[in-house]
Amino acid sequence: MFSTDGIFRPSMLSPKSTSVSPAMMELIQQCWDENPASRPTFENISKMLLKSSNKTNTNIVDNMLEKLEKYANDLEKIVEQRTKELVNEKRKTDTLLHSMLPPFVAEELKAGxxxxxxxxxxxxxxxxxxxxxxxxxxxxxxxxxxxxxxxxxxxxxxxxxxxxxxxxxxxxxxxxxxxxxxxxxxxxxxxxxxxxxxxxxxxxxxxxxxxxxxxxxxxxxxxxxxxxxxxxxxxxxxxxxxxxxxxxxxxxxxxxxxxxxxxxxxxxxxxxxxxxxxxxxxxxxxxxxxxxxxxxxxxxxxxxxx
Missing domain, CATH: 3.30.70.1230 (Nucleotide cyclase, GGDEF domain)
Incomplete structure (x- = not known):
């Protein structure tokens, strides 16, 4: 139907008469907000859909993508932690090497x-x-x-x-x-x-x-x-x-x-x-x-x- 200002919007049924949750109804209305800055980003939409969706009803592709995303996030944390540990061990090794050899000699040997x-x-x-x-x-x-x-x-x-x-x-x-x-x-x-x-x-x-x-x-x-x-x-x-x-x-x-x-x-x-x-x-x-x-x-x- 058309509103009084001539902007077309579909009629929204009452949450009580539909299986759509109130949060989802609110998300739909936010997505067609006339002010683009007020519309949620695709990332936020994705998060809200995943949060409100029934996991038993997700299809195989969505389930796989969700697991891949979680794996990628966990992998980034692991890589960051391992990198910090590697930097600390390298610092300890350099300190030990410089205590055994003059610094310029140690650097030359490290460079091969x-x-x-x-x-x-x-x-x-x-x-x-x-x-x-x-x-x-x-x-x-x-x-x-x-x-x-x-x-x-x-x-x-x-x-x-x-x-x-x-x-x-x-x-x-x-x-x-x-x-x-x-x-x-x-x-x-x-x-x-x-x-x-x-x-x-x-x-x-x-x-x-x-x-x-x-x-x-x-x-x-x-x-x-x-x-x-x-x-x-x-x-x-x-x-x-x-x-x-x-x-x-x-x-x-x-x-x-x-x-x-x-x-x-x-x-x-x-x-x-x-x-x-x-x-x-x-x-x-x-x-x-x-x-x-x-x-x-x-x-x-x-x-x-x-």
Whole structure:
């Protein structure tokens, strides 16, 4: 029939005289609203039809489409969750890899590139070992020794992060740090010496859990010179140092407990910094090197290790 304004609309029966629900009648009227902005979208129409329809009366196609839509929505949620988990695991893997290798080396290996060894003309290498660790081991359980080294190295790791140095490795009670590579710096000697003094101060107050009355005794050796560095191995790649500088830096073996033993090359570079206290030790026979003149680094400014 026509309305008074000339717009054709079919007559709507009373909901009581038809099987059409009131919600459906209202939806029909909304769909032919003269204002297009007031009409529901197809998505809303679809949702309302699905909500009001009797599931037992839906045909096979509608039922299949409904299930496909639900599956697609669930799949999106699963993919989003898995993506977040993958990003978190990748972040953990990168953190672990960067703790084992220099960042630029780690990125090259991740990209599948070969990392060529490099020669650094100026570097300073630091070594220390623990005096009488064998005797302490005989009086302790293996787990107690693991706890000692983990506590000590954990404290040291926090300290060396404040200096421009790179921790190369720990093998048993041997702890090796270098400055001047892989990040080149002209202050490599100063960085290592400052770190050595800090670590020596820490070990003097370090407490062993099961032997609190005992003080750990370190022997420290420092040497400066050219050094080669590169990645060795495929299964478990390691960033290693090579050269005579590394061998000579093992002069901690001829040092004394709680003292910093350094070579003449370190002393010469450190002598331009008057704030460091240096003492001549004398001529010492070093394994594989013969006789060398070595020195003690006693402290810096008013701070002293004695």
């Amino acid at each position: 590139h070969k990392v060529e060894p490099m020669m650094y003309q100026k570097s300073t290498v630091y070594f220390f070992d623990i005096v009488r660790l064998t005797k302490l081991s005989s009086q302790s359980t293996p787990m107690q020794i693991v706890n000692i080294l983990n506590d000590l190295y954990g404290t040291f790791d926090d300290t060396i992060s404040k200096h421009n140095v790179y921790k190369v490795e720990t093998i048993g009670d041997a702890y090796m740090v270098v400055s001047g590579l892989p990040q080149v710096t002209e202050r490599h000697v100063v960085e290592i010496c400052n770190m050595a003094l800090d670590l020596l101060g820490i070990v003097k107050t370090f407490k062993i859990r099961h032997r609190p009355e005992m003080t750990l005794m370190l022997r420290i050796g420092i040497h400066s010179g050219p050094c080669a560095a590169g990645v060795v191995g495929h299964t478990m790649p390691r960033y290693c140092l090579f050269g005579d500088t590394v061998n000579t830096s093992r002069m901690e073996s001829t040092g004394e407990a709680l003292k910093i033993h350094m070579s003449s090359s370190v002393m010469e570079q450190l002598s331009v910094h008057p704030e460091y206290h240096i003492e001549l030790r004398g001529d010492i026979e070093l394994k594989g090197k013969g006789t060398m003149t070595t020195y003690w680094l006693l402290g810096k400014c008013k701070f002293t290790t004695q």
